[in-house]
Amino acid sequence: MTLLDVAGLDAGYGDLQVLTDVDLHVDDGEYVTVVGPNGAGKSTAMKSVFGLADRFDGTITLAGDDITSLPPEDVIHEGISYVPQTDNVFPSLTVEENLRLGAYILDEVPQDRLNAVFERFPVLEDRLGETAGALSGGQQQMLGMGCALMLDPDLLLLDEPSAGLAPDLVDDMFDRIDDVNDAGTSILMVEQNAREALRRCDRGYVLAQGENRYEGPGEQLLHDEEVRQQFLGG
Amino acid sequence: MGLVQNVVFGLVQGSYIAIAAIGFTMIYGIVNMINFAYGEYLTIGAFVGVLAAGVLPLPVAALVAMVGAGAASIALAKLFFTPINETGPVPMLLTSIGLGLVLRNVIRLGAGRSARYYDTESATYEFAGVPEVPVGSVDLLGNFFVTSRMLVVVGCAVAVFAILHALLTRTDVGIAMRAMSDSEDLARVRGIDTQMIRNSVWVLAGVLAGLAGVLLGIQTNVSVTTGFSQILQILAAAILGGAGSPYGAIAGSYVIGLVVALSTAFLPADMTGLSSAVAFLVLVVVLLVKPSGIAGEEVREA
Numbered sequence: 001m002t003l004l005d006v007a008g009l010d011a012g013y014g015d016l017q018v019l020t021d022v023d024l025h026v027d028d029g030e031y032v033t034v035v036g037p038n039g040a041g042k043s044t045a046m047k048s049v050f051g052l053a054d055r056f057d058g059t060i061t062l063a064g065d066d067i068t069s070l071p072p073e074d075v076i077h078e079g080i081s082y083v084p085q086t087d088n089v090f091p092s093l094t095v096e097e098n099l100r101l102g103a104y105i106l107d108e109v110p111q112d113r114l115n116a117v118f119e120r121f122p123v124l125e126d127r128l129g130e131t132a133g134a135l136s137g138g139q140q141q142m143l144g145m146g147c148a149l150m151l152d153p154d155l156l157l158l159d160e161p162s163a164g165l166a167p168d169l170v171d172d173m174f175d176r177i178d179d180v181n182d183a184g185t186s187i188l189m190v191e192q193n194a195r196e197a198l199r200r201c202d203r204g205y206v207l208a209q210g211e212n213r214y215e216g217p218g219e220q221l222l223h224d225e226e227v228r229q230q231f232l233g234g
Numbered sequence: 235m236g237l238v239q240n241v242v243f244g245l246v247q248g249s250y251i252a253i254a255a256i257g258f259t260m261i262y263g264i265v266n267m268i269n270f271a272y273g274e275y276l277t278i279g280a281f282v283g284v285l286a287a288g289v290l291p292l293p294v295a296a297l298v299a300m301v302g303a304g305a306a307s308i309a310l311a312k313l314f315f316t317p318i319n320e321t322g323p324v325p326m327l328l329t330s331i332g333l334g335l336v337l338r339n340v341i342r343l344g345a346g347r348s349a350r351y352y353d354t355e356s357a358t359y360e361f362a363g364v365p366e367v368p369v370g371s372v373d374l375l376g377n378f379f380v381t382s383r384m385l386v387v388v389g390c391a392v393a394v395f396a397i398l399h400a401l402l403t404r405t406d407v408g409i410a411m412r413a414m415s416d417s418e419d420l421a422r423v424r425g426i427d428t429q430m431i432r433n434s435v436w437v438l439a440g441v442l443a444g445l446a447g448v449l450l451g452i453q454t455n456v457s458v459t460t461g462f463s464q465i466l467q468i469l470a471a472a473i474l475g476g477a478g479s480p481y482g483a484i485a486g487s488y489v490i491g492l493v494v495a496l497s498t499a500f501l502p503a504d505m506t507g508l509s510s511a512v513a514f515l516v517l518v519v520v521l522l523v524k525p526s527g528i529a530g531e532e533v534r535e536a
Binding site for chain 1: 406415419424427
């Protein structure tokens, strides 16, 4: 069943149109990645779904509900969580406060989910009282994801989770994302590291200049001659 | 007068600047504007307090003043600032300068030019027999006194700091305020109703301005320029502490208060008019050494 459906989306910022007629969908439990060159509009697609970019035309539905015009503070109530590429934690707040805000829309912090986050990212429990700004890049990325998981979302949007990570941490991050997906959360991920992303995902999209170019199972795109030539450096 | 006495004066002055500067810096950090009309919020609080004190006991009158200034703050924000929230800091700053001018003149029309006084009893506690340690013309210890009014000012400030700290670290609204001053977009992604938080900040800043106004009024008098005469020191304290940081504003306020008091006392008599200039000199020097202020985060490249 289709969980997220983006149809004919035109979006951008103010007078600047970035996306033209973009179609994307994510099925229940599916792991979907969007790859493409810099400036292709990958992040804008994420921001559009979450209400942080201006949507000019097209529709976005989640499990059949129209969320096209919702602002972020309402989208979060629909069962989607979003981990932005940068600024995905509050640097002056402690790790504990960041996790607490992950569950801001709930009446109280769900202890079982907090424990699940600690189980997934033990380093967060060790550094609970430290400010998020004092964490390393990789730890901040884990905290950002931990905050998003506090709501046990149906769909997790990840914007470049490997960006800024030391090379030896990248694999570890992708493994953790696999784990989240295995636990039943659908994933829509934008990645600069196209080969790894396509290798891991169920299905991929190639976006260029704000438009859909290719779509298909990850392995198929990975071995497609045209995609390799144009987007994966041969 | 010796050094100790002037330190006492500095702590008192730092205390009411701090109460006001917390509100000022939170507006800066969360609403993202410099509110030059903020001094008038102190004046409003001082006048509401002095009127209420005519019929009510002083502590109750002070509460009335805090509620009045808080209500004035949110009402003015809804009328003048919230509608132009998207236009950026400069139009909002200019609007606040204009609003301050209008408010001062409205208050002058309504209240006249003469000063009013809080009718309070004040006990004075003398500490005599402190040895004098003269170094040149400066006495490094010396006899000093404190009044019960001074103790009330400092006590209120300490109570405000404790309550504020609890608010900012224990409540969802307070944590959300700090989160918003880090990143408004991420706050929205977390589901925080940013307009509600901005409104809360307006109310809180107004309440603090009201209290600072009453304390200033008790310490000196209440006139149309009660708050306006403090705005530059409040601004300096907030920037010195690291604009947007309430904790930094507290530190900055005491630095400013002490510098003003000490320079008034120890500069040659014909230079005492320069004491607020000295406060700004300190500001400039600190910002040269640490551009983000005392408690400010270092600006990092993205």
